[in-house]
Amino acid sequence: MSRVRLIQTLLIGGSVALLEILCRAGVIDHFTMIPPSDMLLSLIRIARTESWFWPDVLYTLRNLAVAIVIAVAGGFLIGLGVHAVPRLRRCLDPLFSSYYSVPTFVLYPLLIVIFGIGPASLIVMGALFGVVAMIVATLTALDRIPRALIKTARIMRLDALRGVLMVRLPAAAPHLFTGLKLAVAYCVIGVIAGEFILATAGIGRRLSFSYNNFDNQTMYGVLLLILVFAATLNALLNIWEKRLHQRWYR
């Protein structure tokens, strides 16, 4: 284990241990937070006994998957289109760069009016939140394809489609992947936050439901699940990204 890894592990482990001690000692009262070990036990209990658990988890995962596909594929295609028309790009660039300063969630009530309370609103919320990260990454990726590779593709007489598939896309892959990673993270936030605000099912809705009912045990169990899920997803994508970058730019 490297030194940095060791410090990271100690930092996280120490924080969890400190929380555990503070909760157990009564410094943090039980009604504010339950000890981390109880969060884990609570998560195991609800996963094993509660009938809503798996349907809610699957509901969220399904909506999330659809939102990610829309954000990534849509963001890529929009990025491709915008990149091809420099004038359009100059118009849109300020919008893209200020997009994440707007609290997108203020649109959620509007989405519910348009799509109703259900998967569609959540999917659109998640996709809206993630798509611009993918668009911006696609633009960057296309900008950074080395000119020599594009010229090589022409010298080898690849037609337009092959040139894109066999040279431009692989050359752009590392930057595209960075966009994918960001889009996934934003979609997770969008979908779960949407559920938290208003939904009929889903893990985010279960979080707000237990919160509103003073059901601390369930709330913290679900909270732990969301944290672990998001962290794991991010870690997996990071490993994949690192491998890609290593091969391209070592």
Place this chain on the structure above:
Amino acid sequence: MNARPRLVETDHSATAHVAFRSVSHTYPARAGHPPVHALGPLDFNLNRGEFLSVVGPSGCGKTTLLEVLAGLVKPEGGTIEIDGRAMTGDVPDGVGVVFQEDASFPWLTVADNVAFGLRRAGLPAKEIAGRVDYALDFMGLNQFRTAYPSQLSGGMRQRVCIARTLVTRPSLILLDEPFGALDQQTRLLMGEELLKLWRETGATVMLITHSLDEAAMLADRVAVMSARPGRFIDIIETRWPRERDSSLASQPEFGVLTSRLWSLLREESRKAMESSGARSSGATAR
């Protein structure tokens, strides 16, 4: 020294591989920039099987010249004939190009990089394997065949690009400052390998370089370009034997030749430097 300067004129006695006829190019105006008359008009022949070096001050249109001949840029004026047929604006048959920048594909192994063009051309697998093996051997890359470009040095990556061009058996090889990013020793060795490749394939070679030594050592003829718009102010025959290597550099004729090139280029380089403002120029002699 027996190399005499000749006036720039179309030479009809030699067998022309490529004929430039009043070729000129102007890049159109872009936002905030006026149009740039980059090249020509140029009239000259590239003889079959010869090794021509092109030197000139930086920004004089050397790369434009190469890109026009490679079919990457359609010249605004004039025509280029290859084997007597006018170019149509596409990449012509039998042309291989090596660029200054690393153009190896980072997602493919060395062997797959080299095989890329052949696979696109749909050659039988056995034929591809044979040619790739030969090219890897020739360029000294055999032990790196399963490596990725990111694992190799700059010189090795440039070898991959040369091997990738070599396997397609081009009759016309265009090189745009291929060793520009390499250190002097590697440059010399790569130059020797380039000569070996030229002798072995019998291809016509046009090498663009900003190194006068490199131009003088490798070429049968050295074309000296003027500051922008690039025209040939002179084409000098080196009269080296076909079998030659970097030991030429120790001969007195070599010094005479490079100093002659420099005296031709000096004024042009000054002009280029002044027209590009205070920006330092890389076109000085080494």
